[in-house]
Amino acid sequence: MKLPILLIIIHLSSLACTFKILYLVPFPAPSHWYWLKNFSEELLKRGHYVTAVTSYRRPQPHPNYTEIIIHPPYNFSDFPASDFFSMKFNTVVNNLFLTWDVGLSSTEHAFKDKNVAEFINKTDLAFDVVILEQFFHDSWLPFAKKFDAPLLTIATLGHADYLDNAMGLITPSYVPHHVLTFTDNMSFYERCINLFWRLTDAFLRKYYYMAKMQEMADKYFRNAFNGSVPSILEIEKNISFRIINSHHSLSFARPRMPALTYIAGIHIKPVQVLPADVQDFLDSGSEFGVIYFSFGSCIRSVDLPEEKLLAFIETFRLLKQKVLWKFENDTLPNLPPNVFIRKWLPQNDVLAHPNVKLFLTHGGIFGTQESIYWSVPMLFIPIYSDQFRNAKRCVDAGFAEIISFQELSVQNLHEKLNMILDQNSYSNRINLVSQQFRDNLVDPMEESMYWIEFLARHKHHYPIFKPHSTHVPWYTYFYLDIIFFAIITLYITFALTKYGLKKIWQSFDTEKNIKQKFN
Numbered sequence: 133m134k135l136p137i138l139l140i141i142i143h144l145s146s147l148a149c150t151f152k153i154l155y156l157v158p159f160p161a162p163s164h165w166y167w168l169k170n171f172s173e174e175l176l177k178r179g180h181y182v183t184a185v186t187s188y189r190r191p192q193p194h195p196n197y198t199e200i201i202i203h204p205p206y207n208f209s210d211f212p213a214s215d216f217f218s219m220k221f222n223t224v225v226n227n228l229f230l231t232w233d234v235g236l237s238s239t240e241h242a243f244k245d246k247n248v249a250e251f252i253n254k255t256d257l258a259f260d261v262v263i264l265e266q267f268f269h270d271s272w273l274p275f276a277k278k279f280d281a282p283l284l285t286i287a288t289l290g291h292a293d294y295l296d297n298a299m300g301l302i303t304p305s306y307v308p309h310h311v312l313t314f315t316d317n318m319s320f321y322e323r324c325i326n327l328f329w330r331l332t333d334a335f336l337r338k339y340y341y342m343a344k345m346q347e348m349a350d351k352y353f354r355n356a357f358n359g360s361v362p363s364i365l366e367i368e369k370n371i372s373f374r375i376i377n378s379h380h381s382l383s384f385a386r387p388r389m390p391a392l393t394y395i396a397g398i399h400i401k402p403v404q405v406l407p408a409d410v411q412d413f414l415d416s417g418s419e420f421g422v423i424y425f426s427f428g429s430c431i432r433s434v435d436l437p438e439e440k441l442l443a444f445i446e447t448f449r450l451l452k453q454k455v456l457w458k459f460e461n462d463t464l465p466n467l468p469p470n471v472f473i474r475k476w477l478p479q480n481d482v483l484a485h486p487n488v489k490l491f492l493t494h495g496g497i498f499g500t501q502e503s504i505y506w507s508v509p510m511l512f513i514p515i516y517s518d519q520f521r522n523a524k525r526c527v528d529a530g531f532a533e534i535i536s537f538q539e540l541s542v543q544n545l546h547e548k549l550n551m552i553l554d555q556n557s558y559s560n561r562i563n564l565v566s567q568q569f570r571d572n573l574v575d576p577m578e579e580s581m582y583w584i585e586f587l588a589r590h591k592h593h594y595p596i597f598k599p600h601s602t603h604v605p606w607y608t609y610f611y612l613d614i615i616f617f618a619i620i621t622l623y624i625t626f627a628l629t630k631y632g633l634k635k636i637w638q639s640f641d642t643e644k645n646i647k648q649k650f651n
């Protein structure tokens with residue numbers, strides 16, 4: 133008697149836990165997908181049905197996984213390597229426009245894809261949650277509205293003030309703009325610069341970037357919404373939850389709205405077996421250690437200007453350490469004997485090898501986190517976007533150094549490499565931060581899954597965490613209406629009092645005059 137009831141309960145609870153999830157990842161950079169596919173894989177492991185819009189095919193088909201493949205993938209040729217290496221993105225404004233422009237063009241490319249267009253036309257689908265990578269494809273926000281499902285976003289590059297603004301939080305004077313390298317202790321001059329860029333960003337984002345995104349949404353969702361596509365700025369305010377690639381061990385203390393969580397390190401997995409030749413090379417470096425050198429997946433070492441390429445080669449020749457270099461060519465003329473090149477390397481497993489003593493990196497967010505996790509001090513050569521900020525934080529934390537790409541030479545590269553390799557302070561500092569980075573109340577993947585499933589379970593009551601500040605105008609937010617009212621009240625009181633006193637004085641004066649006349 134009891135057993136069937138138990139079975140029914142188990143059956144019901146397992147049914148209740150299976151959701152249909154739409155996973156939108158239009159951005160084509162391999163490093164993003166390499167990170168983001170961990171979420172969809174985990175959802176599948178938990179028995180959910182996942183429909184993913186992405187540029188990458190899953191190696192093996194899965195019965196619960198539906199792919200809408202953007203094909204051919206977006207071609208980054210509008211953003212050539214020469215622009216990166218000429219340090220075109222060394223300024224705040226160029227970095228803002230880089231992310232916006234790459235976002236606008238890759239989003240439009242994805243919209244034009246036949247598979248995506250067919251998917252937008254579908255009317256027979258239903259989802260419990262819509263997940264969107266919150267990089268720079270805001271014109272995809274209406275998918276949540278189309279399927280009338282709660283929306284969760286994943287902010288790949290970490291916390292930023294435009295995320296706060298949409299959540300009804302205008303962060304105060306001690307939070308630097310996300311592409312500036314200031315700390316939270318800013319001088320008067322730095323606060324001026326910070327305020328300037330925050331206002332400029334807010335203005336340009338609304339009237340340039342989001343306006344173009346809205347145009348795009350209006351165009352491609354026109355049929356889906358019978359011509360009246362909702363405002364993406366409004367949908368943005370309705371995002372129910374945000375999963376942010378930041379970690380408290382590496383961020384300033386900053387105010388946070390309730391509907392978000394930090395999950396950095398989510399992608400880091402136990403070590404796997406390395407290719408035999410890479411393993412042998414790393415093992416052979418036990419005496420002096422190995423330097424691992426990579427510019428990541430978007431920038432390629434093979435595109436380096438000749439002069440800088442030679443600077444690297446000649447510096448490595450001077451070292452007693454071995455160097456493992458992610459270099460995208462089979463051969464490199466004049467390669468010193470202590471250097472090993474390979475077109476692609478399993479970075480996480482390489483950094484986990486105990487002989488790796490230093491990571492020479494551009495400062496991409498995923499590599500920086502992997503290096504912290506495996507306690508490998510870093511020498512940064514930042515090139516664009518968040519890399520300057522990531523580098524500065526690690527330098528300030530005492531476990532990294534930085535070289536500007538323009539000034540890079542055999543002399544300063546050699547000097548900084550030796551500085552890090554010869555002193556224990558860098559590895560001591562990173563060991564401490566690494567321990568904090570690994571020490572979480574809940575496993576970050578577990579926590580992300582909790583929030584996705586939470587939204588699916590409560591889909592008819594969202595958004596529950598939306599603060600009232602998303603509804604109020606800016607002058608109310610900053611108390612300016614009350615200040616204005618107080619000033620007016622004071623002014624009126626003052627004016628009335630002055631007028632009254634004047635009248636009394638006048639009447640007193642007239643009385644005196646009359647008296648004088650009659651005397």
Ligand SMILES: *[C@@H]1O[C@H](CO)[C@@H](O)[C@H](O)[C@H]1NC(C)=O
Nearest residue numbers: 150176177178179180195196
């Ligand atoms: C697909 O989803 C169903 C329902 O959750 C589950 O029972 C099944 O095991 C899943 N299949 C795979 C291969 O994970």
Ligand SMILES: *[C@@H]1O[C@H](CO)[C@@H](O)[C@H](O)[C@H]1NC(C)=O
Nearest residue numbers: 204205206207208209210211
């Ligand atoms: C990208 O576009 C450029 C220039 O239009 C072309 O030369 C290149 O072959 C394209 N790359 C791919 C992978 O299609």
Ligand SMILES: *[C@@H]1O[C@H](CO)[C@@H](O)[C@H](O)[C@H]1NC(C)=O
Nearest residue numbers: 246248249250251252253355
């Ligand atoms: C989507 O629907 C619209 C209007 O019905 C139609 O004009 C368009 O060709 C459809 N697109 C695709 C890819 O099916």
Ligand SMILES: *[C@@H]1O[C@H](CO)[C@@H](O)[C@H](O)[C@H]1NC(C)=O
Nearest residue numbers: 306315316317318319320322
């Ligand atoms: C903030 O920076 C100033 C100037 O660099 C320094 O004097 C002060 O001690 C710093 N304050 C804190 C709390 O770190």
Ligand SMILES: *[C@@H]1O[C@H](CO)[C@@H](O)[C@H](O)[C@H]1NC(C)=O
Nearest residue numbers: 255278355356357358359360
């Ligand atoms: C669009 O209009 C058609 C016919 O007027 C209607 O059947 C359909 O429900 C509408 N769709 C939406 C999303 O409002």
Ligand SMILES: *[C@@H]1O[C@H](CO)[C@@H](O)[C@H](O)[C@H]1NC(C)=O
Nearest residue numbers: 277362363366367370594595
């Ligand atoms: C945002 O959510 C509110 C409910 O809080 C709803 O009334 C409104 O229509 C939503 N706006 C959009 C554009 O989805």
Ligand SMILES: *[C@@H]1O[C@H](CO)[C@@H](O)[C@H](O)[C@H]1NC(C)=O
Nearest residue numbers: 166167169170398399400401
């Ligand atoms: C994340 O994805 C990478 C790449 O597929 C995979 O090797 C790794 O095991 C995943 N990490 C976790 C924690 O599942």
Ligand SMILES: *[C@@H]1O[C@H](CO)[C@@H](O)[C@H](O)[C@H]1NC(C)=O
Nearest residue numbers: 434435460461462463464465
């Ligand atoms: C790449 O390899 C080719 C031969 O395979 C060689 O001619 C070329 O110089 C290499 N490029 C660089 C930048 O080393």
